[in-house]
Amino acid sequence: MEEAKPVHDIDILLVDDEADFRVVIAKRLGRRGIRVHEAPGGEEALRLLEETPLDVVVMDIKMPGMSGIDALRRIKERHPVAEVILLTGHANTQDGVDGIKSGAFDYLSKPVELEHLIRKITQAHNKIGRFRSARQEAEFRERVKQQMxxxxxxxxxxxxxxxxxxxxxxxxxxxxxxxxxxxxxxxxxxxxxxxxxxxxxxxxxxxxxxxxxxxxxxxxxxxxxxxxxTELSDPTRMRAVDLKQLVEESISLVESEAESKGIKILVESAEPPPSAWTDPYQLLQVLLNLLANSIQATGAGGRITIALRASLEEAKVEVNDTGSGISKENLNRIFEPFFTTKGVGEGTGMGLYVSWGIVSKLGGLIAVESQVGQGSTFTITLPVKR
Ligand SMILES: Nc1ncnc2c1ncn2[C@@H]1O[C@H](COP(=O)(O)OP(=O)(O)OP(=O)(O)O)[C@@H](O)[C@H]1O
Ligand SMILES: [Mg+2]
Incomplete structure (x- = not known):
């Protein structure tokens, strides 16, 4: 009886000029849950990687046209995260050593032993996974540091x-x-x-x-x-709030103003609509401040989209507009009290400072992304549970 072999869930790119070889390998790896995308040479591989991000590449070293080593170098240059496993001729292990020097994950000699290949593919895949989560964690830490x-x-x-x-x-x-x-x-x-x-x-x-x-x-x-x-100003007002309802309420208060300026306001909500553990009155004030800013920054024909997302831990309200956007140097200052680019009597520069104060008090975060001429997105992240 054949022993049960583990089934994986990995996509790879197989680069080899021999079509028969590709077909056989693709079929055998496919049975084990490794989906194979194929390319007959280095050029095609590079083109395919531009369209479909694949992390693990298995590639023959001897190919007509661009050599495997050249293709390897260019792949590593453009996709540093990708790992490349080289296939060398039986008598040419020196090629493999050269490949490793140029950044290959490992090399196997042809004819390839299937289990060996699968083992190498999973090792490369796991290495990339570890790299990705380490990078995500570093990015998260950097974001928290900036917020602080x-x-x-x-x-x-x-x-x-x-x-x-x-x-x-x-x-x-x-x-x-x-x-x-x-x-x-x-x-x-x-x-x-x-x-x-x-x-x-x-x-x-x-x-x-x-x-x-x-x-x-x-x-x-x-x-x-x-x-x-104080931790929370009025804990009695904290409750599970249906964010979609609250967002719709905030929109109803500014709708006529937006309409008169020719601006459309849309809501995109996850299903079921997310809720957050928060103070609806305070959050409404934040939404109104953000909407007021977006309306002021957006011209006729513009659009404001409020998107609601949720995970187990947190809910997100994203207010996106197609307005003027915010320059890099201003982006660092917009949450400061009294920072405004509006004329006297038009803005006091308190809206975002107050909003930041409220959101932090509610145990959440407020962040902004913006591109001049394209628009801005303000994201409020709130806890889902008490
Ligand atoms: N959606 C947005 N698009 C472009 N710029 C924005 C946007 N939101 C805020 N800003 C910029 O950030 C500045 C500060 O915003 P904030 O709401 O704190 O104050 P204000 O709108 O100027 O005045 P107030 O809200 O007190 O009436 C604004 O003057 C504007 O330059
Ligand atoms: Mg404002």
């Missing part, structure tokens, strides 16, 4: 700005009180005939509006900094 650098800077900036906000709050209150008092005086019957009364009233209105605007900003700043020190 951003967070530290924002906390420092926020602390400084909120110190100023705190100082300004008192004089603001005094200005508002005094303006109120003046208004009361103006309202008295004996003031009815006062010269230029209307001008005084207008000036008081301007003072009132300016104070209101300043108070919104100081309030926002203090809010972010204050909640930063």
């Amino acid at each position: 650098v951003v967070a530290e800077r924002l906390v420092a900036l926020g602390t400084m700005a909120s110190g100023v906000a705190h100082e300004i709050n008192n004089p603001l209150a005094i200005i508002q009180d005094a303006a109120g008092w003046l208004r009361q005086i103006l309202a008295k019957p004996e003031m009815e005939d006062m010269p230029r009364r209307g001008d005084f009233e207008k000036a008081l209105d301007r003072i009132h509006n300016a104070v209101q605007r300043a108070r919104v900003v100081t309030h926002q700043l203090l809010q972010v900094v204050r909640t930063q020190s």
Whole structure:
């Protein structure tokens, strides 16, 4: 009885000028779950690798046209992750040694012993797998490090700005009180005939509006900094939130504005719609800030797409727009308090700072990717479970 052989799940590229050899090997490897893509020579192999990313290449060293060694060098140059197993003639092991010097994973002499070949293929495949996960982990660590650098800077900036906000709050209150008092005086019957009364009233209105605007900003700043020190501001508002519903609610609040600018807003949701463990009121505020920015950055005929994704651990809300995009130097600063590229009265530069504060407090992350002239994507990542 034949022993049960393990079945693999691997795709390889077999490069050999002998069509019969390719057919036989492809058939035998195919029975063991190794899918074989074929190329008759180096040129074709390189072309195929451009279209179909294959990590393991099994290649004859002696081929008409481009030699196996040349093809190997070019494959390693363009696809450094790929591993190449060379097939050499029986009497030509020196070729194999040369191949290893040029970056081959290993060499086998023809005629190839099937089990041996399969073993080499799986070893190469596993090596690539290990390399990939190590790289992913390094990338993940780098991202976390960057987020921490951003967070530290924002906390420092926020602390400084909120110190100023705190100082300004008192004089603001005094200005508002005094303006109120003046208004009361103006309202008295004996003031009815006062010269230029209307001008005084207008000036008081301007003072009132300016104070209101300043108070919104100081309030926002203090809010972010204050909640930063507590774990979750109001744990009673945390719940499992249907993200699709919340996103649709946020859209309904900005839809008419978007429509009047000729911008379409679309929702793409995983099924079933993902949910997150979060505070819906706070998250709504973040969504509205992001939507407002996207609408402001996008012209007629533009599109905003909100995509919802989920895994076991986390849910993602991606807000993508086809707007102006953000330059590299600005990208590092957009989450800072008061950073704005908008004119006076159009933006205070608080939207993203407040959003960052809220999302971090909710135990999530907010990140941005953008290309000038193409658009921007803001991604909020939130925990799924309590
Ligand atoms: N979707 C986007 N597309 C292009 N630029 C953006 C986008 N979102 C943010 N920005 C840039 O980031 C800056 C900061 O955004 P933020 O929301 O913090 O402040 P603001 O929109 O300028 O003012 P506020 O939100 O306080 O009204 C913006 O001025 C803009 O330059
Ligand atoms: Mg904004």
